[in-house]
Amino acid sequence: MTVTTRALPLVLALFSVAMIDACKKAPPPPPAPMEDTAAARRAREDSIRMERQRADAAAAEARRRAAQDSIDRVRAAEEAARRDSEMLRSTVTAVINFDFDKSDLRDDSKANLDAKVPVLLANSNVTIRISGHADERGSSEYNLALGQRRAAAAKRYLVERGVAEGRVETTSFGEERPICTEHNEACWAQNRRDEFEITAGGPTLTRPRS
């Protein structure tokens, strides 16, 4: 095996020399028609092969584009759904505010809650927690009870409009978790609030059918 392999270059070299000698001795004949045909066939085959390659490449590119378009479309749809869900989520979690030492729902709070209702009804797997908060004035202990009452007021409103009672949990943080710490009415008004937290079923929210 080894011997044969090593001998091969020598054999080829000898053969080449013989061929060169032969050419030198006689001018080459004109190209034979047979040879002409073979070359043409090779050229055609090359052409066909290249054409096929081009076609294949184009098809692959088309498929790739189609796939990409599909991905883009899905992504766009997902993005739209995400934005939609985000918007719906912010509708559900938007805070409502209260007057001092009051738990009555103001008109702006009712409008806020009215926007939440269809979203909650269209996403029946979503559960929420309403936490009531108070400003720093008043007794801090009494403010925990006031916060509980504020949370309950919002819950009652939602339940009366069809949201299942068991989907809405209430709690109170009184004046213990202010979002604004200055000692003025602008700040206190922000702190007198209900916060709405999605506790389950929240990753994607479906837009209610209108």
Next chain:
Amino acid sequence: MHRLRSSHFVLALLVVAGSAGPVVAQDTTKGVRIGLRYDPGTRPGVAVLPVSGTYGDSVRAILERDFDLSDRLAVVTLTAADGFLLTGETPKGAPVPLNYALFAKVGAAAVVQVTPTPRGMHVTLHDVERAQVASVEEFSLPQPELGRDWRLAVHGIADAVVEWITGQRGFAQSRIAFIRGNVVRIVDSDGELEQTLPVLGAAMSPSWHPSGGLIAYSTFGPESRIVIYDLRTGRARDFGAQRNTTNLTPVFTPDGKSIAYSLSSENGADLYLMPLDGDAFPRRVTVGRGSENVQPSYSPDGNRVAFMSDRTGHPEVYIMDADGTNPDIFTAFDFGDQNYRASPDWSPDGRQVTFQSRIDGRFQIFTMTLRDRQPKQLTSEGENEDPSWAPDGRHLVFSSTRSGTRQLWILDTESGRLRQLTQVGGSRLPAWSPRLIKP
């Protein structure tokens, strides 16, 4: 000369008697008859002799400070210039002959002599005017020196001496529980040795068991509950956690057998009573019909409860029988402001209730006796909230913003003297312990 058991009567009579001469405050403790003469209308002067031993200076400093903080005694400082030999050493054994005339000259009605013993301190009280020993007692001090229990025992010496001299026991041997950063903390009555309790959740509203061994507090937010913490074992148990409710303002009943607290649900907040032993269920005490009823405080005999309710539309203090019957508004006066009264605390002698009332948009501390129901405003600077009586029924601790941050302050309701207890801002919701005789 009058022989009286109560300094309240002493003070009442002083007003009538004027400068009728020296008064004897008197008491009988452990079979020893004690009486010390001092001028009416003044705090009797007391001198503490230097105390020997490694921790003698600490003992003397704690006693002098406690006497001062009691607001019942005036501490007389002994100096070499007055002729006192302050070597830091006193001869072993008592009584030691004292130069009573010299002490009388610097205004000391009493002299306290403390001598270390193997297990604690031997304390002798000298009556300067009578030039004799008035009382002697051994106090044991638990190891280690300067530790929590040791300091509490030294405070107990101070309280005993105040009682020997004035007939009224001091409050030094007590602690104050409070909230800072939603954590329960406990500090000695002199502001030393702040301790932090491990709490289950964000804590509010600590209160003491009559034994001084348990602290109850509430937590808020989801899983709000009432927690009972055992200061001796460090163990905690809790109850009340349920959906859609907040548990608030627990206090022990005076018999120590139950906890009264407020359960705030979606139908208002009512007071409940929960027995501590057995598997009992809480029983509702108030019928608030959707209103808020919080912050119970019992009369010392346990028969009545002061509490805060908004049943008439704004927060006021009410008093009812312990079974929930006969609720009656207590703070029925009108200051022309938007009325808002809260945080009642019934005094240990049962005669009055302290609370907070809003004046010009800020809470101030008030007291009101049950007999004449005349409100007495005690504070006016900053915002002052959540008053709690000392076991002597004379001092109050409350939170105040008067220094720029919210701190705990102690007020002597008789002299008006005020002092700051805490040094870190955000301190609030104080609860003064009963006397902690056994550490």
